[in-house]
Amino acid sequence: FTLRCCSSVAKMLDFYSQFNPSPLSIKQFIDFGLSASEEKSFMFLRKELPVRLANIMKEIHLLPDNLLRMPSVGLVNQWYALSFNEILEFEKADSNSTETLDRFCKTLVKIRNRHSDVVQTMAQGVMELKDSHDVDNQTENSIQYFLDRFYMSRISIRMLINQHTLLFGNELTRGDSSLRHIGCIDPQCDLISVVKDAYENARFLCEQYYLSSPELKISEHNELENGAPVRIIYVPSHFYHMLFELFKNSMRATVEHHADTDILPPIEVSVVRGKEDICVKMSDKGGGIPRSVTDMLFHYMYSTAPQPSKSDAHTVPLAGYGYGLPISRLYARYFHGDIMLLSCDGLGTDAIVYLKALSTEANELLPIFNKTSSKFYRTTIPTGDWSSTQSACMEHRYPTIS
Numbered sequence: 323f324t325l326r327c328c329s330s331v332a333k334m335l336d337f338y339s340q341f342n343p344s345p346l347s348i349k350q351f352i353d354f355g356l357s358a359s360e361e362k363s364f365m366f367l368r369k370e371l372p373v374r375l376a377n378i379m380k381e382i383h384l385l386p387d388n389l390l391r392m393p394s395v396g397l398v399n400q401w402y403a404l405s406f407n408e409i410l411e412f413e414k415a416d417s418n419s420t421e422t423l424d425r426f427c428k429t430l431v432k433i434r435n436r437h438s439d440v441v442q443t444m445a446q447g448v449m450e451l452k453d454s455h456d457v458d459n460q461t462e463n464s465i466q467y468f469l470d471r472f473y474m475s476r477i478s479i480r481m482l483i484n485q486h487t488l489l490f491g492n493e494l495t496r497g498d499s500s501l502r503h504i505g506c507i508d509p510q511c512d513l514i515s516v517v518k519d520a521y522e523n524a525r526f527l528c529e530q531y532y533l534s535s536p537e538l539k540i541s542e543h544n545e546l547e548n549g550a551p552v553r554i555i556y557v558p559s560h561f562y563h564m565l566f567e568l569f570k571n572s573m574r575a576t577v578e579h580h581a582d583t584d585i586l587p588p589i590e591v592s593v594v595r596g597k598e599d600i601c602v603k604m605s606d607k608g609g610g611i612p613r614s615v616t617d618m619l620f621h622y623m624y625s626t627a628p629q630p631s632k633s634d635a636h637t638v639p640l641a642g643y644g645y646g647l648p649i650s651r652l653y654a655r656y657f658h659g660d661i662m663l664l665s666c667d668g669l670g671t672d673a674i675v676y677l678k679a680l681s682t683e684a685n686e687l688l689p690i691f692n693k694t695s696s697k698f699y700r701t702t703i704p705t706g707d708w709s710s711t712q713s714a715c716m717e718h719r720y721p722t723i724s
């Protein structure tokens with residue numbers, strides 16, 4: 323067991339961050355899952371995981387000093403350094419021995435558990451920064467840019483770990499539905515059933531909190547095979563995560579906007595299969611929000627609830643850290659999809675989830691550490707080249723949506 327002193331970790335970081343991460347398509351995940359051996363998967367991961375870890379670790383070190391010095395960011399940094407080291411132990415290991423392969427699986431599970439709280443720990447770091455420093459525009463932009471890339475990198479690393487441990491580890495795979503699953507991918511994911519699952523679970527929470535909840539009106543439209551259910555090769559847990567978040571927002575909006583009456587307008591969901599895109603549109607009559615605020619819903623800084631001061635500790639923020647929307651959008655973008663919000667202030671909001679209809683186009687979208695990304699942290703924001711009045715005070719903050 324060789325303990326690397328910090329200097330050689332720095333050298334290893336430089337070495338592995340020179341490689342670009344290799345994006346896999348959903349099709350490759352499927353083919354790999356159907357035919358690859360545990361040894362081949364091990365050979366790929368013991369290189370690819372350090373490459374992806376090193377690429378994002380180099381970017382962590384480019385963060386504004388104020389943020390980097392926050393205790394929570396230091397903790398996350400340590401977790402990444404530890405995990406990077408643990409995988410490097412397998413660099414020269416014998417891929418033929420089952421002992422090596424078993425130990426590798428156990429190490430992956432240990433790393434996945436170590437990083438389970440990274441999202442809220444980073445959010446805590448952003449809050450520590452807000453509570454201790456004034457955050458200028460440049461810092462806010464760097465944080466937005468970094469967290470999108472950091473959380474996308476984390477989604478991709480957890481995807482690789484989950485595929486390997488589900489396919490080759492001795493993890494319990496669920497009942498019959500998992501017989502056709504390849505790791506965490508369902509080759510025939512029926513979107514309507516996931517929509518219904520997310521609705522029922524969000525509705526349960528809504529009833530508990532508000533003692534009422536809007537109905538669901540669902541419709542399906544298949545342009546390619548008229549009348550056939552819309553199916554996609556996708557990761558059901560990613561799709562569920564997005565829908566659950568959007569239902570929570572729409573339900574909260576609908577109930578709060580119609581607090582006076584008992585008649586709640588239903589939430590309407592359309593699942594549409596087109597030639598290139600699969601869309602899931604969720605429409606609510608929750609009163610919507612002004613255009614000036616819509617962008618902020620995807621901003622980490624504005625979605626970070628203030629630290630409840632000791633005095634009013636009883637007012638636990640309604641929302642957690644409100645990263646639900648930005649992270650849901652990353653899940654959609656991870657396989658080259660997207661989430662867009664179109665709000666009509668005074669009426670309601672349409673949220674559209676775009677997914678790639680063809681699995682060959684659904685490739686991983688991965689951040690790359692290079693001169694371009696590094697430059698982003700140093701350049702100042704160019705002065706505006708369109709006339710603008712005194713910019714509206716950015717003090718107002720939109721209440722976070724959990």
Ligand SMILES: O=S(=O)(c1ccc(O)cc1O)N1Cc2ccccc2C1
Pocket residue numbers: 567568569571572574575578579606608609610611619663665670671673723
């Ligand atoms: O901003 S929203 O239009 C809104 C945003 C995202 C979404 O998915 C659905 C939405 O409806 N909306 C969220 C919310 C919460 C409490 C009170 C009123 C509102 C209005």
